Amino acid sequence: MTATDTGSSDIAGAAPNGPRRRTRHRTRIVNRKPSRSAAIFLGLLPFLVVVVVYAVASADRLAVNPQDRLLPSIGQMWETFRTYAFTPDQRTGNYLLWTDTFSSLKRLFLGIVISGALALSLGISIGFLPMVRAGLAPFVAAISLIPPLAVLPILFLLLGLGDTAKVALIVIGIAPIMVRSVSRSVSEIPEEQIIKAETLGASTWQMITRLALPQAMPPLFNALRLGLGPAWIFLISAEGIQATDGLGYRIFLVRRYLAMDVILPYVAWITLIAYLIDLSLRLTARRMFRWAYPKGAGL
Amino acid sequence: MSRVTVDGLFMEYDRTPILERISLEVASGTFCAIVGASGCGKSTFLRLLLSQERPTRGVIRIDGDEIAPEPTPDRGIVFQRYSVFPHLTVCGNLTLAAELKRSRLVGRLFGAARRREKDAISDTLRKIGLWDARNRYPAQLSGGMQQRLAIAQALVMKPKVLLLDEPFGALDPGIRADMHDILLTLWRETRMTVFMVTHDIKEAFKLGNRVLVFDKVRHDPQHPAAYGATITYDLLLDRNRRKAPDAADRSGPDLAGSVH
CATH class of the missing domain: 3.40.50.300 (P-loop containing nucleotide triphosphate hydrolases)
Incomplete structure (x- = not known):
């Protein structure tokens, strides 16, 4: 509604008191763009719809059975969330939400950082040095096809039940794809640039530090952002299978008591964290590598 | 010769x-x-x-x-395209050769050494008409500006050919x-x-x-x-x-x- 209004007023406003009579022109839908406020409204709309649908469904079920645990009310979930966040656990004295979050993020970040380091070092070597590419590219391609969850039991057996196995699962799950994506970007650096660097007297090592490394950074950040999704999957799975704390552990633990009032806020919390990590990666990349995101390109 | x-x-x-x-x-x-x-x-x-x-x-x-x-x-080279480095500013493209020569390990100069190299290319920048654009990246330059930069960059090394x-x-x-x-x-x-x-x-x-x-x-x-x-x-x-x-x-x- 807002969108169409703005659209037609724009057209009318283009010639408020023009000398010539204008025939009324109906723009095609593809040419109608929402104003900023309309865009925000349209963006929020699906979220609102989901919340309203949930609230109605929950109220319906609770009206029939006030003890229903499957669709707790939003107020109920908020209460539980506050308890987890701000009341110490009776048994351990910990604030469960924060200890869970801290444990999970520690594993996630370790996994992401190790994968990123692998992606950068291996990706540049494979993408830039033909000898390394011949030796390692098929191997990395093969490793990336292993279903990571299939090796989780091996990791538990080899690395024990602690954090190491969980971090290893994340690394095995996302590093090979990240390596491949970075190495592909590096190998796509135009040959002209490599030759130009050679005519400027660059050694192989200097070409890596001044040409391949800086140009591999934006693809690395893209790979990190794309790797985060799978990283969460492997983290939650590993925690659900074997852990003593963590966001995934909590969800799988309270599932036994049908505690949807814990599970749903935890899922929302994980989603929020994932969004914030993604956002910070995106903004960091834009700020640090301005050359890759030019304003006024092709001036 | x-x-x-x-x-x-x-x-x-x-x-x-x-x-x-x-x-x-x-x-x-x-x-x-x-x-x-x-x-x-x-x-x-x-x-x-x-x-x-x-x-x-x-x-x-x-x-x-x-x-x-x-x-x-x-031997210096200018290609039709992709001759300049997209991740370096105009200035960075021109100082790169000197940086590679003087810093064999990382190919990068800092502080006073870097400023000296920047000063050394200011004449070139004015001559090729890119002084005002010296802090822009190649993607922000027109095709003609990019090629002027590419030629100047190739000439920094004083190639024989x-x-x-x-x-x-x-x-x-x-x-x-x-x-x-x-x-x-x-x-x-x-x-x-x-x-x-x-x-x-x-x-x-x-x-x-x-x-x-x-x-x-x-x-x-x-x-x-x-x-x-x-x-x-x-x-x-x-x-x-x-x-x-x-x-x-x-x-x-x-x-x-x-x-x-």
Whole structure:
């Protein structure tokens, strides 16, 4: 509604008191763009719809059975969330939400950082040095096809039940794809640039530090952002299978008591964290590598 | 001095000859324009001069010494595209060569050393009209600005031979004329040997004082790919003396300072 209004007023406003009579022109839908406020409204709309649908469904079920645990009310979930966040656990004295979050993020970040380091070092070597590419590219391609969850039991057996196995699962799950994506970007650096660097007297090592490394950074950040999704999957799975704390552990633990009032806020919390990590990666990349995101390109 | 000698050059890909029987003696300071139909091997010839590829037979010498088997700083290159580094500013592109030379380990200078190199290129920046754009990235430059930067970057190393592979092929006609003036000015200043591949015959005769025409002379109707191209015309133009006096009025106002 807002969108169409703005659209037609724009057209009318283009010639408020023009000398010539204008025939009324109906723009095609593809040419109608929402104003900023309309865009925000349209963006929020699906979220609102989901919340309203949930609230109605929950109220319906609770009206029939006030003890229903499957669709707790939003107020109920908020209460539980506050308890987890701000009341110490009776048994351990910990604030469960924060200890869970801290444990999970520690594993996630370790996994992401190790994968990123692998992606950068291996990706540049494979993408830039033909000898390394011949030796390692098929191997990395093969490793990336292993279903990571299939090796989780091996990791538990080899690395024990602690954090190491969980971090290893994340690394095995996302590093090979990240390596491949970075190495592909590096190998796509135009040959002209490599030759130009050679005519400027660059050694192989200097070409890596001044040409391949800086140009591999934006693809690395893209790979990190794309790797985060799978990283969460492997983290939650590993925690659900074997852990003593963590966001995934909590969800799988309270599932036994049908505690949807814990599970749903935890899922929302994980989603929020994932969004914030993604956002910070995106903004960091834009700020640090301005050359890759030019304003006024092709001036 | 940078005399280029080409001796008995043959080049074939998968047993298909591209270039054959090319022997050439180019005096130091020559502006050699290379023209020819598409696919006649003129770009291949340039790649051989650059050592981007190795000839099947024959040798190329600069001042009597065989060229290195890989690209080296004695031969500068400007391609039609992708010649400048997208992740470096105009300034960074021009200081890169000095940084690579003075910091062997990481190829990067910091602090005072970096400022010194920046100061050293400020004249060049003004001469090629990129002073105001010195902190922009190549993606924020027009095609003509990018090519001016590419030429300046290639000249920073003071190469013996400058190779240009259709450097103005992607530019508008008006900008092309400006680029010609800049290039001629730089050539007269540095007196280096230039090889320029171009599609544009007018451009070749305007810029070059020697024009090489590549074409196939031998044809086998049963096997069109049997023979490669060679130099069919080798025209020496006495342009040096004819053009030099009016060089000053030919160059644009922004270049007037750099002509002397």
